[in-house]
Amino acid sequence: MQPHLSHQPCWSLPSPSVREAASMYGTAVAIFLVILVAALQGSEPPESPFPYHIPLDPEGTLELSWNVSYDQEIIHFQLQVQGPRAGVLFGMSDRGEMENADLVMLWTDGDRTYFADAWSDQKGQIHLDTHQDYQLLQAQRVSNSLSLLFKRPFVTCDPKDYVIEDDTVHLVYGILEEPFQSLEAINTSGLHTGLQQVQLLKPEVSTPAMPADVQTMDIRAPDVLIPSTETTYWCYITELPLHFPRHHIIMYEAIVTEGNEALVHHMEVFQCTNESEAFPMFNGPCDSKMKPDRLNYCRHVLAAWALGAKAFYYPEEAGVPLGSSGSSRFLRLEVHYHNPRNIQGRRDSSGIRLHYTASLRPNEAGIMELGLVYTPLMAIPPQETTFVLTGYCTDRCTQMALPKSGIRIFASQLHTHLTGRKVITVLARDGQQREVVNRDNHYSPHFQEIRMLKNAVTVHQGDVLITSCTYNTENRTMATVGGFGILEEMCVNYVHYYPKTELELCKSAVDDGFLQKYFHIVNRFGNEEVCTCPQASVPQQFASVPWNSFNRDMLKALYNYAPISVHCNKTSAVRFPGNWNLQPLPNITSAVEEPDPRCPIRQTRGPAGPFVVITHGGRH
Amino acid sequence: MQPHLSHQPCWSLPSPSVREAASMYGTAVAIFLVILVAALQGSEPPESPFPYHIPLDPEGTLELSWNVSYDQEIIHFQLQVQGPRAGVLFGMSDRGEMENADLVMLWTDGDRTYFADAWSDQKGQIHLDTHQDYQLLQAQRVSNSLSLLFKRPFVTCDPKDYVIEDDTVHLVYGILEEPFQSLEAINTSGLHTGLQQVQLLKPEVSTPAMPADVQTMDIRAPDVLIPSTETTYWCYITELPLHFPRHHIIMYEAIVTEGNEALVHHMEVFQCTNESEAFPMFNGPCDSKMKPDRLNYCRHVLAAWALGAKAFYYPEEAGVPLGSSGSSRFLRLEVHYHNPRNIQGRRDSSGIRLHYTASLRPNEAGIMELGLVYTPLMAIPPQETTFVLTGYCTDRCTQMALPKSGIRIFASQLHTHLTGRKVITVLARDGQQREVVNRDNHYSPHFQEIRMLKNAVTVHQGDVLITSCTYNTENRTMATVGGFGILEEMCVNYVHYYPKTELELCKSAVDDGFLQKYFHIVNRFGNEEVCTCPQASVPQQFASVPWNSFNRDMLKALYNYAPISVHCNKTSAVRFPGNWNLQPLPNITSAVEEPDPRCPIRQTRGPAGPFVVITHGGRH
Known part of the structure; x- marks a missing residue:
């Protein structure tokens, strides 16, 4: 795609403030390309080749459209801004914060308007990226709105850039209502900002034809x-x-x-x-x-x-x-x-x-619950930033409950309550992790959707499915135990598969006898009182643990070591026959091999400074 | 520095094998620059501007010289190869392995000779780097030897490149005795290879004048x-x-x-x-x-x-x-x-x-031992790849033993026995880490030198000095306990400082009573026998621990939590007055802030493929 050049294209030198910003990075930026002069009126943009659209803000001022090229590993974005604005920022960050965000900026100094790949530091201060990886293709003003077309590789290998993966992406935006003399003069804290969650990299699944009787x-x-x-x-x-x-x-x-x-x-x-x-x-x-x-x-x-x-x-x-x-x-x-x-x-x-x-199809699709049993035995201490709990669907259960030909998982819905931050399910076979079933490293409990898998996963008899959830309890003062309540936690992956089997639920929790040993050690080691009297419930016991580093680390050690009780169930109440208590943890010796990130070749990139997009003319 | 161009410079297209290697990375490499034709005889290289020299191999076939520009964050290397060779590889890896190494390659296909920035995968197979960060400046053949001059930034931000820091660097080398049809055809396992440890980034310390009576x-x-x-x-x-x-x-x-x-x-x-x-x-x-x-x-x-x-x-x-x-x-x-x-x-x-x-100088310089007491109380389980032990010089000890004006540490020698892999000493004040005194992330017990610090560190009364060592006991079957023996371990930083004080030793070890509580839990939790009888020594107790994940994790948890015994000593046998047992671990709430790596701007780099260096001519 070539930049869309309007009438009056011209070359221009940067304003002093921009020259300053660029020189901070040791670059002598020689020439800036003015690719568009403002106020192109009356011409409609070409018909949109963008299958995906979302509003970014609740007022509908900003609308984002995008498409994905898996071959080139590139996303094209079209950002439409309603009304007269001095500028806009758009980007991505770990969980939607305006700090430590990967940004594209469109801003004006009152005279010219600039486009740049930028980032915000931990104080929200904006800086120019060393590598300009967002590439502007078109900027168009139509009556009272502005449309920007730009592209970016999934992975840029610039440490200041977000890595776009196929999980939840927290998009951030901001509206600039006034000119800024330089990029470095902008701090996100002074702007009207917000976030929007979305899956950018939708899988490319072919669309089956609908039957006539639909x-x-x-x-x-x-x-x-x-x-x-x-x-x-x-x-x-x-x-x-x-x-x-x-x-x-x-x-x-x-x-x-x-x-x-x-x-x-x-x-x-x-x-x-x-x-x-x-x-x-x-x-x-x-x-x-x-x-x-x-x-x-x-x-x-x-x-x-x-x-x-x-x-x-x-x-x-x-x-x-x-x-x-x-x-x-x-x-x-x-x-x-x-x-x-x-x-x-x-x-x-x-x-x-x-x-x-x-016209019934050959297979019925079913849903199976993987992860943790809803039980207070699995708990997260307070003030943890990244505490991981793991539930197992063991080889013994898949051996007993799955058909010989296995099942195919084609979609997945991850689920936790409010403190969930990441969820992953991995398939293991013969003691080795083989493939990721579904993973969200930017999971949000406020953004739960059923996602088609890019590649369906076949689960055979004897396979193990391991579901791990990462929690953040920084704002809690008491332990968070497992359970149904919104202030309790869950770790679930609802996998959609076929052919449907009797197995509805394949989950686990730590053995309760071993958890009682933990409470006993807490008691003895610390010389402090943890209620182990017969009438104390597990939530009461957790509530009385003094959360020093030893008791935190030992709880992790327990969950990584103690035998489990497996729920290999036909319905939530009916287990498959056999004794499913005191089962050993699956012994997994190797992790999934992750491919190296492919850094894009940078031969065709533009100069390492902001582009002048629009020259308002006059006013010097 | 400009490439040194000899007579007969010419432009040439790459041979098919190279074109293949380059196209694997999706690049259409249009033109290769032949910067030198072989057999430049009789002209000596210009006088060496390289202050540092080491032989790479025991035979003296390869000799490396280098200089460092801290302003530009670039190292210039000169590699001299004796005798007629088909090629050479040189580079860096974590601990001197030929796998996962960052390499420069000079090789021939029998017709032309090529230079490229490359890397080896975990099987030793060599690949072309996406970014060519080693830049060849000169290649010169003098009688029977070849001299290569090239440069590289400390940090390239290419994930395949080694990050050059001021600690130990494990240089690797290899000699190619025959032509290879392509870079991808080379595996390091088939070559004559070796490693050499060195500190590449020597600090720039001004040299004091020597007095007349020296x-x-x-x-x-x-x-x-x-x-x-x-x-x-x-x-x-x-x-x-x-x-x-x-x-x-x-x-x-x-x-x-x-x-x-x-x-x-x-x-x-x-x-x-x-x-x-x-x-x-x-x-x-x-x-x-x-x-x-x-x-x-x-x-x-x-x-x-x-x-x-x-x-x-x-x-x-x-x-x-x-x-x-x-x-x-x-x-x-x-x-x-x-x-x-x-x-x-x-x-x-x-x-x-x-x-x-x-002519005595105003201050006497002294040496102080930081780190762990030589005691079996501090132990490393077997089969650990990265187990960390930490010793503390507490605020109470520096308060009592240092002068009001503090001391200045100007040099440091790190010391462990055979399983040591990393050592770091950090200074903390008011509960916050302030600066790194000395750090070696590629420490080798076989390469111990006294290193001048880039910046001298002032230690005040009340400061805390925290020394951590990381060990690898993958090849051990029994726990490795602290002690003097070569098969026991140490964690020491000998810091050189002035003015000399009475404090010779400021180290710690876990409280022995808490370690006995650990052995007691191991016994109770596992229903296994750990000898806790009165005559058992601590090494005997460690030898009988069953090293499951729980006992490993709990030992880490203990060392991160239990109170310590502090050795705040005038000589190894004489403590400063006071009770130094059952001291609380220093409560440190924030880590040293590390600056972001500065990725080099890539505007001036060459094409993303190997350079043809030498054309032998004829033979098609």
């Missing part, structure tokens, strides 16, 4: 008045028609009410348990005191969508059963509204459209 | 027949004249017998203890059964030199006392001969020349 069913909340609070989880119960026969869901997609694109953050459809005949109707906030407790039994995920996700197509050889006597007719829709500006009076009927067919 | 004294072994075994430590006892009055040593330097430069690896001069009137004379291998035990009391380092080191100048305000009634007249010289090719019949009189003066 039908659709919209699961949507009817005309909700979006509350003017930052976070609302809205719950709505609906039901399938009576005697609805067996179908296969083969695709689903989001339907978002026009104008609310920046407010609807993510949505999920759950099927209720089959153990109850009927569920009460409900339409209101999920945390409402009026919400019937029974709705907690509607937890079986049927569909999940999050901002930026496109339609979800099941592999052509599998479908998800919908209807029939064996499953509940009741469905729960949950919509997460994210309204940080407390916008009032907005009405919404967003939801999910299921595409289903009566 | 005298010299040579401490050298008389006409030693170098044994034809790989490793010999040669011991030689000599003495100062009777009634030798007080002087100050102000400089020392190595005197290496000509022709033995590649065999003399390092040398040290020790002063014997003053507690004995006389020591027996001795001249022989240090491990000889004939060596008198008394010589073990000659341990006070006066001078130390290792390969590549230049003369050692004391700061002009300090000198090391030599002579007088308060110190022993007896000196021990230790010479380490490294003779891996078992060369026979070589005679040697190498040693150290002390430069001393009767």
Whole structure:
């Protein structure tokens, strides 16, 4: 793609402030290329080749579109900015902070407008990158909006640049309302800024053809008045028609009410348990005191969508059963509204459209839970920045419960509660890690979607599936124990696979006898009191541990050593036959081999300074 | 510096094999620059601007010279290769391995000779670097030898390149005896290779002027027949004249017998203890059964030199006392001969020349021992790759023992036994790490020298000095305990400082009562037998620990938590007054801030492929 040159292209020397910024890096930047003069009016941009779009801010001032070239390992971004602005910043950071961020900057000194690859330090101060890896291809002003087209390799090997991987990316943005004399004069703390989570590197999965008899069913909340609070989880119960026969869901997609694109953050459809005949109707906030407790039994995920996700197509050889006597007719829709500006009076009927067919596919797709059992035996001390808990699906369980031909995992949804920061599931065979099933090094509990895997993973009998979650409890004063509560923690990977088996749950937790040995040592070693009396519950015991470094390190040592209790279950209550207690931890001797990052060849890059993009002319 | 162009410069296209190698990296390398045609005879190279020289191999086939520009953060290397060779490789790796090394390659396909920045993978297979960071400046053939001049930045930010720091660097070399059709066809395992340890980044310390009355004294072994075994430590006892009055040593330097430069690896001069009137004379291998035990009391380092080191100048305000009634007249010289090719019949009189003066300087320089007490309480489990032990010089000790104005540390010698891999001493004040006193991330017990610090460090009353050593016990089957034996371990930093104080030793070890609690837990938790009977020694207790992950992790947790016994001593046997047992570990809340690596700007680099250096002409 060539830079789009408008009328009046010209060459220009940089202003003193820019020369200064560039010389800080020891470069004598000789010539700056003015690639566009402002106010190109009346010409529409060419039709968009960008399959993915998201609003960056709740007002819809900034909209991002992008496409991905896996061959070239490059992303093209198109950023559209509404209204007259002095400039904009866009970029990525570990968890959405404005500090230590990898940025592209468009700013003006009042005279000229510049584009540059930059970064922010730990105080939010902005600096020019040594390597200009974001490459501007086009800058276009249309009436009252500005459109920037630029590209960047996934990996730049510049230590100041974010490494774009296929997990969650925390995009950051900021709006500059006034000129700055130089890039170094800008600090992100003084700007109107925000973040948006997205998966940038969507997998390239071929789209199976839809059969002729495909039908659709919209699961949507009817005309909700979006509350003017930052976070609302809205719950709505609906039901399938009576005697609805067996179908296969083969695709689903989001339907978002026009104008609310920046407010609807993510949505999920759950099927209720089959153990109850009927569920009460409900339409209101999920945390409402009026919400019937029974709705907690509607937890079986049927569909999940999050901002930026496109339609979800099941592999052509599998479908998800919908209807029939064996499953509940009741469905729960949950919509997460994210309204940080407390916008009032907005009405919404967003939801999910299921595409289903009566022509059943050869395989039924199932969902299996991997990770940790929901139990307080697994706990995280307070004030930890990166504490890891691991759950195992052991070789003995896959040997017993999987078919000889194995299963294929094609999608995955990672799940923790509020302190989760990373999740990974790895497949191991014969004591060696073989491949990553799914991984998110920038996991956010506020951004949960079902992700198609780039490569489906086949799990054979005797394989081990290891799911690890990393937690940050810096802001907690007490230990965080495992459990269902929002202030308790989970570590789960819901894997979507076929053919469906009886195995619904393959998880583990530390053996409780060994945990009691831990509490005993804590007691003896520290000469301090940890309640080990018979009536103390495990959460009470954890609450009385003095969290010195020895007790923290010893808890990690325990979890890395002690035998486990394995839940190799048909349903949450029914285990496969056998004794699953005091199982040894899988002995894994080698880690997954990670390919080296491929640094791009830098032969074609531009000069190591900011580009002048727009010259306003006059005013010197 | 400009490339030296000889007669017949010409442009040439690469041979097919090279084109292949380059295209593997996706580069279309258009043009290769032939910068030298072979066999430039009769012209001497210009006078060498290189202050540092070392032989790379024991035969003296390869000799390296270098200089350092701290301003530009660049090293210039000159590599001289004797005899007709098909090529040579030179580079750096973590600990001298030929795998995962950062290399420059000079090789021929029989027709042309090429130069390239390359790297070896974990199997020793050689690949072209994406970034060509070694830049060839001159290649010159003089009669039967080849001289290469090239430069490289300290830090390249290419993940395949070694980061050159001011610690030990393990240089690697290899000689190519035959042509290879391409770079990728070369594997280091098939070559004649070796390693050499050196400090590349010597500090830029100004050289104080020598006074008029300076005298010299040579401490050298008389006409030693170098044994034809790989490793010999040669011991030689000599003495100062009777009634030798007080002087100050102000400089020392190595005197290496000509022709033995590649065999003399390092040398040290020790002063014997003053507690004995006389020591027996001795001249022989240090491990000889004939060596008198008394010589073990000659341990006070006066001078130390290792390969590549230049003369050692004391700061002009300090000198090391030599002579007088308060110190022993007896000196021990230790010479380490490294003779891996078992060369026979070589005679040697190498040693150290002390430069001393009767005009005493304002301050006496002293040596203080930091790190761990020599005690089995501090132990390393077997089969550990990176186990860290830490010794503390506490605020209470520096408060009591240092003068109000503090002391200045100007040099440091790090010391461990065979399993030591890294050593660092950090200064902390008010609970925060402030600066690194000395650090070697590529420490080798076989390369011990006294190093001048780039910046002298002032230690005030109340400061804490933390010395950590990292050990590798992969090849051990039993725990390695602290102690004097060569198979036991030490963690010591001998710091050279002024003004001299009474504090000779400021070290620590874990409290023995807490270690006994550890053995007790090991016993209870594992239901296994660890001997805790009264007659068991600590080494016996460590020998009976079953080294599962829990007991390993818990030992680390103990050393990071348990109180310590501090040795704040005037001499090894005399403590400063007070109770130094059960002291709390210093509470350090922040680490030393490390500056970001400065990646070089790559604007001026050459094409991303190998250079053709020499065209032999004809033969197609």
